[in-house]
Amino acid sequence: MILLFLITIPALLGVATLFISGEEKRKTRRRILMLGASLHFAGTLSLYFSGVSRKWNDYILLDPLGLLFLSITSLLFFLVAIYSFGYFYKEHKPPTKEGGTKEGVRHLYTPCMLFFLSAMSLTTMTTHLGLLWVGIEATTLATAPLIYYHHHEQALEATWKYLLICSVGIALALLGVFFIAAAGKGSGVDLFVESFVEKAAILNPRWLRIGFILILVGFGTKMGLAPMHTWLPDAHSEAPSPVSALLSGALLNAAFLGILRCYQICFAAHLADFAGTLLTLFGLVSLFVAAVFITAQRDYKRMLAYSSVEHMGILSLGIGVGAGFGSLLHVISHSLTKCLLFLLAGQIVLTYRTKKTTEVHGLLRTLPMTGILFTIGGLAIVGFPPFSPFLSEFLILKEGFAAGHSVAMAFYLIFLGIIFVSMSQILFGMLQGEKRELPHKMERTYLMMVAPVFLAAAIFLFGFYLPAPMVVFLNSAAKLLGGPL
Amino acid sequence: MEWLITGIILTSFVVLGSSRLASSIRMVALQGGLLSILPVLSRPSFFDLHGLTLFIISFFIKTVAIPVFLFRSLKQAKIQKEVEPIVSLHLSLVGGGAILVMAFASLRAFPLPTAPFPPLIIPAALTTVLIGFFLLVSRTKAITQVIGFLILENGVFLFGMTIISDFPLTVEMGVLLDLLVGVFVMGIIIYHINKTFDHIDTQALSKLRDVE
C-alpha cells in the first residue's frame, strides 16, 4: 500500500495545486511542495523497515534496484524542496531591470514538480516494460514546463529541444519494448522483466538485440548519452537551478534504470557481451564528447551539464564492463554531487546574475560558505579523493581491468584526466580571486544552505566509509544485473 | 485489414507531399482513425471489452482530441498555412518512395510473426516510422515537427499491433495518455514560440550554443 501511496500522493497534491494559482498564493504552493516531499520521503524511509510490504500487485513492486533509485529520487526531492523555499524567494524579488519574469507558467512549478515525483516513483516501482515506459515518458512531460520556468527565448528553445528530442527518443524506446516483446512472442512471457529473465533461454536473440539497441538509443537520449545528448546542456542551463539539480540527479537516473532493466533481460539471455560492448561504446563516446566540450565551455551551468554527460558515460561504461556494484555506487555519488553543485550554482547565479565563468571570480571570498561547498563539490565531481565519486570511479576502473577491458579502461583514464584538468581550471578560476562587491548582495536564508551542507557531508562520508547495510543493499541490487560480485 | 494498412501508408504519403498544414493535420487524424480500427478487427468477436475500449479511447485521442487541439493552436498562433519544407516536396516524395522500397526490401530481415494481421503490417510500420523521422528533420515549422512526431508514433503503434495482446489495458491507456499530454504540452509551447518570435520557424531556435 505504501507504494501506491508514494505514487498517488504527489499526483493528487499536484492536481490540487493546479487550482491554487496566483502570485499571492506562492507560499501556500511551496508548503504543499514541502508537504508532498516530506510525505514521500517518510514513505520511502518506511520501506526500509522489515515488515513493510514492497509489493502492491504484479505491476507495482520494488526490487532492490528500484528501491535504490527511489531512495535517491526521494532524498534529492526532499532536499530540493527545502532549497526551493529560499531560492524562489530570492529569485522572485530580483532587482533586475525588466522586473523579473512575467506571470505565466510559474504557478505550474509546484504541480509539475509533484507530477515529476509521482512519475519517477512509478518508474522505479515497476518491472513491467510498458509501465516503465509510461513512467519515463511522463517524467519528460512533467519536467518540460519546469524548464520553461523563466519564460524567455532561450528557455523556450531549450524546452522545445528537450521535448521534441526526448519524445522522439522515447518513441524509439517504445519500439524497442515492442521488439523485446516480439522476441518473447509465443513463449508465453508477460512483459515483466522477471518473466523475461525466467524464460531467457527461449527468447529470440535477434529481436532482443534489435530491441536492446533501440532501447539504448531511446532511453540513452533521455539519459544524455552522446551523441544523443544535445538537448541536455540547453535544458540544464536554462532551467532554474533546483530543477537542473533534479534533472541531473534524478531524471537521468530514471532513463538509466530503463536501460538497466533491459540489460537484465539481455544478461539472462546470454547477450551480456553484446549489450556490454554497446554500453561501453556509448559510454566512451559520451566521455569523449564531454571532455571536448567541457574544455571549451564558458558557462558554468552548461559545464555542469556536460559533466552529467560525462558521468552518464561512466555509468554506461561501468555496466558495460560488468562493474555492477561500482556503477550503482556511482549513481549515488553522481546524483548527490551533481545535485550539490547545481544547487550551489543556483546561489551563484542569484548573487552574480551571470552564468559566464569569466565573470565569476573570488567565490571563496565573496560567498565563503558557498565557496567552500563548491570547492568540495568541484573536487568530488572531477574524481578527487577522498570523496565518493572517486571511490566509485576507482571501483569501476578496478573491475574493468579485472574483467580484461584494458583498452576501454585506458580511454576511460585519458578522458577522465582531460576532464579533471580542464574542469578544475574553470572551477578554480571561479573560486579564487579578489572579493567582489556585488550589486545583488542579499542575506542568505539558512534554507538554501541546509541541502548543500547535507549533500557535501554525505559525499565526504561515503568517500571514507560505506556503511555495511548499504554495501549489502548495493550488492543485492547489483546481483540483479548479474555482474560479478 | 490490408485495406486499412494500405490506407495508413497512403496517408503518410499525403502528409509528405501536401503543402498545407490543415490538410496535413486532417491526414494525421485520418491515419489515427484507421489505426484505431485495426485492433478491433484483430479480435475474434466485435463485442470484446478490451478491444472496444481501446478503440473508443484511441479513436477519441488520435482522431478527435489531438487534431482539434492542433487546429486550435494553428488558429491561435495565426500560423501561415504553408508547410515550408527544407527539402522540396518533390524530393520529399522521392525520399518517401526510397523509404518505402527500403522498408519492403528489409522485410526479409524481419520475419516476425504477425498473426492475426497480414504480414504487410511490418513494412507498413517501418515506412510510417521512417516517414515520421523524415518529416521531423525536413520541416522547419514547429507544428509540422509535431505532425512528424505523431506519424512516427503511429508507426510505432502499428508495429505494436502485432503484440498488442500482450499489453494490459492500463498500460495502453497510459501510452495514449502520454501521447495526448505530450502533444498538448507541445501545442502550448508552439503557442509561446509564436508569441515570442512572431512565427514558429524552429530555425530561429538556435541561440543556445556551446561556444559563443
Add this chain to the structure above:
Amino acid sequence: MEFDPVLWGLHLFLLLVAPPFFLGVIAKTKGWFVGRNGPPLLQLYYDLFKLFRKGAVYSKTTSSIFRMAPAAIFILLIFAGLFLPIGGAALLYFRGDIILFAYLLGFTRFLLILAAMDTGSSFEGMGASREVTFGALSELAFFLLLVVLVVTTGALSLNGIFQWESLHSTFKPVFLLLFFSFFLILLTENSRIPIDDPATHLELTMIHEVMILDTSGPDLGFILYGASIKLFLFMTFAVSLLWPQTGGWSWFSLGFFLLKILGVAVAIGVVESSNARLRLIKIPQLLIANFVVTIFALLVAIFGRAL
C-alpha cells in the same frame, strides 16, 4: 485467335463511333456543374464532320512529317485499340503485347511532338517541351503500372491481364491503388483539368492545345478524333482495372460496359469541375506522387506473391 466477324465488327464500331460521344458527356457534366446546358452531346461529331469537309492550310516551313503525322497518329491509336479488350476479348493478343500497347501510345506522342516542332514555331516548341516533361513522368508511372499488373496477374497480354477476376476472386487493394494511379495518368495523358485545361488558349496554361495550333482542316479532325479515341482507350483501361468485363459478349454485357464508361466519363467531368488547374511547377510533384503510389502498388504486389 480465330476470326469472329461479330466481335470484330462490334469492337471496331465501339472504337470508331463511340469515343466522341463520351467527350460530349464530359462536356455536358462540366456544363451541368456550372449551371449551364453545355454543348450538345454529339458536338464533337458535328465538329469532325465540319473539319473533314474543309481543306487544310500548311505553313511553308513545314515538311511532310507535319502532313503525315495526324493521320498516322489516328491509325496508330486504332491499332493500339485492337489489343485492348473492349466489349469482350481483345481482337489481337500475344505474349508481351502490353509493351507494344505502351509503345504505340508513346509513338503517337512522339509523332505529335515531331509535328509540333516541325512548324518551327517557338510557341509550339514550348508546348512540346512541356508535353515531353510531363509525358516522361507519366510514362514512367504507366510502365511501372503495367509491371505491377503483370506481377499480380501473371499474364503478359492485355487480354490476359484483364481476366484477373478469374484469377483472384477477391478485389485487392493493389487494384484500387492502380486505379487511382491510372486515373491520374489518364488525366495527364489526355490533358484534362488538374494537369492541363483543354478549353483554354492561354499560353501559360497550354500543354497539349498549343502543339496543334498550326493544324487545320482534316488534319485537325484526325487529331481531335484521335484524342477522343485515346481518351476512350484510357477510360476502358481504367474501367477494366476496377471491374473488368470477362467472357464473351452479349447485348447485356455491352450495355453494362457502356454504362461503366459513362460513369468514368462523368467522374472525369466531376473531377474537372471540382478542381482548379494546377500551377505548372506543381504538376511534376503530383506525377511523382503518382509514381510513388505505383511503386507502393508494385511492392504490395511482389510482397503478396512472395508470401
